[in-house]
Amino acid sequence: MTGRDLFVISTGNLLRMKLRTFLTTSGVLIAIAAFVAMLSFAAGNQKYVEEEYLRFGLFTTIQVSPRGGSEGADSSRGPRLDRAALDRLAAIPGVNLVYPYEAFTVRVKLGDTVLASKAQALPATALRTRFFATLTSGRPFGSDSSRQILVSDELMKKAGRPDSVLGLRAVVSVRVSTPDSGLAHVLMNRGESIIDRLRRIRTDSLGNRGYRSRTIRSEIHAAMQRFMEGFLQAQETLTDTLTVCGVYHVNRSGRLRTEEMVIPLVTAARFNNAGMSGSPSEMMASLSSGSPFGESRDASGKTFSLVTISFDPGVLSTTIRDSVEALGFRAFSFAAQFEQIQRFFLAFDMAIGVIGLIALVTASLGIVNTMVMSITERRKEIGVLRALGANDLDIRALFIVESGAIGLLGTSLGIFCGWALTRIVSMVARGYMKGQGLPEIELFALPVWLILIALGIGIGVSVLAGIYPAGRAARVDPVEALRNE
């Protein structure tokens, strides 16, 4: 019996028993549709994550932080993450770019609008990495000392200028606290100078030990209070006028982040190294670094909480990570993070696969039932085929092909229905995302491997379901089957 004969006979029988075939196939269809839809969701998310990692070049990015803590450096627990450390990191073979995360609070005037925002200092080379190479308009600044600025689309919206900001002048100002302002407050405060205060001291009583001691304590306390008042309140304002050269889309990709403005590294140094920021968090960072005043003015002594390393695609991220850790820093590898995500998706896929398989096994019981009923109804036909020369294998093949055909039909329709279901859900989800102002993400994907797995499992389970009925059919006694009623 040829394959064509088996196919013709099997499909003929299925078409003859339309309702039964429809019901049995529906079981397989529903199981496969659910299986495909669920795995499609996992595949869609996996694809999205992978695309994001590729888009932002995260596979070739490592973030470095001091071992002692997230802010500054703790010499007792690890080396300082300062300029010298950046040079050591840049010297690791395969590393092509090292830049720190330096952000500071600014006020910016765009047109007539003044906004409080946050700026980030970046070297021009960093803009060539994939993470920052997402300008929606304009072009990146040419050099680290360029007097240009990149602004985010979010900032433009806040400024009420969703478009046409290229070439616009942005007046950037930073309020910083310096020891100078504190000292000035000590010398002169609310119209009273230090001379006035000294005049109030009764010099003739200074010989009295108690008076002398109280006066010294009181004056030192007052001087410190004045210094802190001056340091914190009488902040110096630094202003610079820069030209908007490009607009970018803000990335919110986990640990890697961009602020609302990007200023060339050297141009930003004026703001960044001028003194202690008025921002409480930045102030705490400066204080915890152990060098709030002196070293902050000195770029070579500045420490960083976070440094980003970009390396060649041909170099293993583990090699770079090991080198960074050998220098005494903590390294965070996005490639390693992606592996963990992959493992999560694998476990997720397997869990979904098991659920789908359970549904499919349940549906396969329907196939077994249909086939067993078919044998009962077709005993005479089996007997005739036996008399005509069919062997055990022919009879088995007849029923296995029939159950396989149910599987093929159910699986094919199931894949289509599963796909259609994901399209509908995706359309609804996209509509919701759009309504919420969120970026539209494709939640589902139907890769070829998923179609092949669904086909393999659907047809495989159906064929397995046909083995028992086929064995029964092969054992039908032709003499009994052909006996006259």
Added chain:
Amino acid sequence: MTPACYLQTTDLCRHYERGHRVVKALDNVTISIARGEFVGIVGSSGSGKTTLLNLLAGLDTPTSGVVDLDGVPLSSMSRRQLAAYRAAKVGMVFQSFNLIAHYTALQNVETAFYFTGTQPVERRRLAAEMLERLGLADRATHRPSDLSGGEQQRVAVARAIVKKPELLFADEPTGNLDLENAGQIASLLTMLHGEGLTIIMVTHNLELAGQRTQRIIRMQYGRLDRGDHSDARADARPDAREGAIP
């Protein structure tokens, strides 16, 4: 086995167990059939005629004894070889036609080639030719339910002989037919025998057996009946022999 002997049974037994009772459907039957012979097997219901036919066709397995085909015992063949034997050498016609109800006449005849390795185009051509030869060309696309009893049996005969078997086993081929159709089928079998086909026909109809077959084998209670059958002999053709060949 004599040189002319083609199909032979030796002490063939087929017993069934029904609870604690053993039913001897066939008991020590020894017959011999020559190539090209037309043999009639007659006997009352339950005499073991059909059991003998099934054993000769390799559809059933004897409890003991041997069926030899051209010197080769069927018992030495595997199930697969027996199936190949039926596919290549055996044609079977049944009392109730046993056509596949959802196939057309042409498709029913074609089923004979399912297990012979004949190409689909060739087998369709041969099946159509056979139907035409048996006067059923205009019925080729009809399903069995649209055919008369005589036509259905002719389709069954066409299915049995289309692959040109060496042996034709006919089990009550006229049992469900009226006189006219029975006569047509009998004539058809005679014609096929004339073409050299070896035919073993089981029938109740002693007259038919006597007129059409060369030899009659009588059976009773699972054994060969060697009693006096003068009436039957009188009804039979002059060249018909009675009883089994030892």
